[in-house]
Amino acid sequence: MRRIWLVALREYIENVKTKTFLIGIFLTPLMMAAAIAIPKLAERTGPKEVTLAFVDATGIVREGVRKRVGEHNGRIAVRPRYKLEEVSATEDEIESVKQTLASRTREKELFGFFVLSGDVVGGKGRFEYHTSNPAEDRVPRQFRGFVEDTVKLARMEREGLDPTVVEEIQRPVPLEEFDVTKKAGEQQGSREGTFVTAFVFTILLFMGIFGYAQWLLTTLIEEKSNRIVEVVLSSVSPFQLMTGKILGMGLVSLTLLSLWSGAGYLGAATQDWTRFVPIQNLAFFLVYFVLGFFLYASLFSAIGAACNTLKEAQNMQGPLTIVLIVPMFLLVPITKDPEGTIAVVMSWFPFFTPFVMMNRLAASPSPEGWEIAGTIAWLAISVVIVMWAAGRVFRVGILMYGKPPRPGELFRWMRTK
Amino acid sequence: MEVLRLDHVTKRFGKHVAVNDVSAAVPGGCIYGVIGPNGAGKTTTLRMILNIFAPDEGTIRIFGEPHSEALKDRIGYLPEERGLYKKMKVVEVLLFFARLKGMSRPRALVEIARWLDRFDLGKWAKARTEALSKGMQQKVQFLATILPGPDLIVLDEPFSGLDPVNTNLMKDVLLELKREGKTILFSTHGMEVAEKVCDAVLMISRGKKVLDGPLEELLRSHGGDSIVLEYDGDGAALRGIEGIDRVNDYGKYVDVTLVPGFDPQRLLGALVGRVEVRRFETRRSSLTDIFLRLAGKDE
Numbered sequence: 001m002r003r004i005w006l007v008a009l010r011e012y013i014e015n016v017k018t019k020t021f022l023i024g025i026f027l028t029p030l031m032m033a034a035a036i037a038i039p040k041l042a043e044r045t046g047p048k049e050v051t052l053a054f055v056d057a058t059g060i061v062r063e064g065v066r067k068r069v070g071e072h073n074g075r076i077a078v079r080p081r082y083k084l085e086e087v088s089a090t091e092d093e094i095e096s097v098k099q100t101l102a103s104r105t106r107e108k109e110l111f112g113f114f115v116l117s118g119d120v121v122g123g124k125g126r127f128e129y130h131t132s133n134p135a136e137d138r139v140p141r142q143f144r145g146f147v148e149d150t151v152k153l154a155r156m157e158r159e160g161l162d163p164t165v166v167e168e169i170q171r172p173v174p175l176e177e178f179d180v181t182k183k184a185g186e187q188q189g190s191r192e193g194t195f196v197t198a199f200v201f202t203i204l205l206f207m208g209i210f211g212y213a214q215w216l217l218t219t220l221i222e223e224k225s226n227r228i229v230e231v232v233l234s235s236v237s238p239f240q241l242m243t244g245k246i247l248g249m250g251l252v253s254l255t256l257l258s259l260w261s262g263a264g265y266l267g268a269a270t271q272d273w274t275r276f277v278p279i280q281n282l283a284f285f286l287v288y289f290v291l292g293f294f295l296y297a298s299l300f301s302a303i304g305a306a307c308n309t310l311k312e313a314q315n316m317q318g319p320l321t322i323v324l325i326v327p328m329f330l331l332v333p334i335t336k337d338p339e340g341t342i343a344v345v346m347s348w349f350p351f352f353t354p355f356v357m358m359n360r361l362a363a364s365p366s367p368e369g370w371e372i373a374g375t376i377a378w379l380a381i382s383v384v385i386v387m388w389a390a391g392r393v394f395r396v397g398i399l400m401y402g403k404p405p406r407p408g409e410l411f412r413w414m415r416t417k
Numbered sequence: 418m419e420v421l422r423l424d425h426v427t428k429r430f431g432k433h434v435a436v437n438d439v440s441a442a443v444p445g446g447c448i449y450g451v452i453g454p455n456g457a458g459k460t461t462t463l464r465m466i467l468n469i470f471a472p473d474e475g476t477i478r479i480f481g482e483p484h485s486e487a488l489k490d491r492i493g494y495l496p497e498e499r500g501l502y503k504k505m506k507v508v509e510v511l512l513f514f515a516r517l518k519g520m521s522r523p524r525a526l527v528e529i530a531r532w533l534d535r536f537d538l539g540k541w542a543k544a545r546t547e548a549l550s551k552g553m554q555q556k557v558q559f560l561a562t563i564l565p566g567p568d569l570i571v572l573d574e575p576f577s578g579l580d581p582v583n584t585n586l587m588k589d590v591l592l593e594l595k596r597e598g599k600t601i602l603f604s605t606h607g608m609e610v611a612e613k614v615c616d617a618v619l620m621i622s623r624g625k626k627v628l629d630g631p632l633e634e635l636l637r638s639h640g641g642d643s644i645v646l647e648y649d650g651d652g653a654a655l656r657g658i659e660g661i662d663r664v665n666d667y668g669k670y671v672d673v674t675l676v677p678g679f680d681p682q683r684l685l686g687a688l689v690g691r692v693e694v695r696r697f698e699t700r701r702s703s704l705t706d707i708f709l710r711l712a713g714k715d716e
Contacts, residue, residue, distance in 0.1 A: 007517075226503065227498040228499075399469065399470075
């Protein structure tokens with residue numbers, strides 16, 4: 001045990017000190033935040049104020065649009081604000097007016113211009129937008145709203161309807177949703193909350209397990225190729241070396257996950273989102289992470305021990321990577337239907353258990369107590385079996401140089417004395 | 418006291434027999450050489466002693482007992498293929514290996530300081546091992562092996578790649594450790610080194626034992642007379658002369674091993690007239706001579 005611990009400690013300290021780890025702490029959440037923030041930021045970019053010309057040959061929409069643009073400009077933090085230049089024209093003058101406005105637009109005097117003609121209220125009119133900035137889609141979107149609202153009002157008046165009555169008729173019926181599996185009377189949060197939590201938990205688990213099991217494989221191949229392993233093996237048994245390295249690297253991963261989820265939890269608390277993350281789920285996360293990490297890391301160590309170069313290892317770990325990705329594809333279906341056949345059956349495959357169960361725990365309804373206990377026990381048994389088998393392969397492979405073994409040979413290694 | 422005993426040890430890798438029915442006994446407090454050419458099975462033998470491989474047949478006993486986890490702390494091992502953690506500092510690496518062998522941290526730090534000074538590496542203590550020259554790295558690896566004070570020190574080709582100054586330093590340290598009562602077992606394909614420092618040897622070739630025992634005894638019983646000969650004339654002239662067991666031509670001179678009991682003077686007599694003898698020097702057989710004679714017979 002002393003030896004396992006010393007190996008683990010060295011592995012931990014040396015990896016936590018690396019630049020890769022330090023960069024990983026900040027870079028990954030930063031990239032995630034950027035992925036969320038950039039589309040929102042984009043809303044706030046673009047021109048602050050644009051000048052537009054509005055040609056209304058019908059003469060009945062102008063006023064309504066002016067009023068709505070005024071309301072729009074009066075709101076805080078809207079982009080862009082509009083400076084409206086109203087242009088009067090008869091149907092006959094339209095073509096020449098359009099030409100003048102088009103040249104002013106090309107000269108950047110105008111951002112663009114709208115032309116309204118014909119019997120719009122009767123449904124036979126034309127509504128055109130001319131601009132030199134077609135990529136800025138907020139302008140036509142908003143003006144379409146202004147014009148449509150105005151035209152609808154005009155149509156109601158034509159039919160002799162009172163707009164306030166129409167508004168009363170169209171008032172929405174709010175729907176309140178409750179989740180009876182949650183605390184009594186507690187309102188279920190948005191569906192988004194559940195989805196986000198399920199995604200975050202499953203993806204964190206995936207990154208914590210896959211990222212660091214892979215990293216473990218890399219360090220192992222490096223140590224094998226620079227021939228340090230034999231020196232270490234004169235002091236520790238191959239199994240102690242493997243276990244120590246898994247433990248150390250697992251702690252590295254756990255450190256990172258704790259930092260991330262700690263920061264994430266604080267962030268969630270400010271948004272009152274922590275109600276989606278019951279404290280017991282954090283405990284389950286720890287259990288599934290530890291078991292899942294030992295399961296995958298022992299397989300990756302066995303592969304690392306059997307190979308001499310990263311390239312060989314990549315070929316051999318291919319099937320394993322596919323297995324690992326399956327739960328990622330099932331994220332949405334499982335979150336939507338956490339008691340469905342797929343979810344329930346997949347929970348019992350040890351290689352999927354951590355991801356699927358964590359996904360189900362974050363979704364609603366939560367799995368039954370016996371399911372949680374049962375899958376954890378079955379996963380723990382699988383970890384012991386896989387570690388034993390991986391240890392056998394590791395022991396033979398770690399001092400074997402030359403041609404990488406074929407899969408059949410790996411099974412023979414398990415049986416060698 | 419016997420520190421190590423190999424009893425009919427065999428190790429196979431697939432169809433290849435790496436070590437074939439080797440038996441040997443290593444007395445305590447001596448320097449013991451495992452010698453033989455490349456591919457003879459030396460490294461495999463050493464790895465079995467360290468229990469990195471288990472033998473397929475036969476038994477190995479260390480300090481009178483079969484291998485166990487507890488024994489690992491009493492054995493130091495320097496593999497032939499050796500590396501260091503590149504990003505770690507010299508002190509950290511040595512501390513790690515010392516603690517793996519059960520040394521306490523404070524004691525290890527004292528020993529590390531002492532040995533680094535002795536090996537002239539004091540000012541490199543805080544350097545990353547990747548910054549060290551190859552020779553310095555080799556010294557650090559050697560230190561990692563002996564520093565925890567193991568009773569049995571196993572070294573695989575310890576002298577290969579060392580310059581004469583460091584070879585001498587390492588030889589001195591090995592002799593010093595022997596005086597302290599430690600047992601040193603090392604492998605080498607350089608018979609000259611073995612002959613200089615070993616008290617006893619195990620000679621193997623292609624997995625099989627050629628001979629073993631105390632060096633003096635081996636040289637006495639197996640070493641016939643050997644003659645260093647320089648001459649002008651046709652090299653083929655030596656063929657067919659009576660009493661010659663083996664000729665080893667080094668280009669500038671030839672090494673002639675006589676049939677045991679054959680009088681060198683009779684050879685000299687036979688040579689005169691055939692070639693112009695410029696040097697004729699009798700000497701005792703070296704380990705190399707013995708090895709070539711015994712191992713060569715198999716071919």
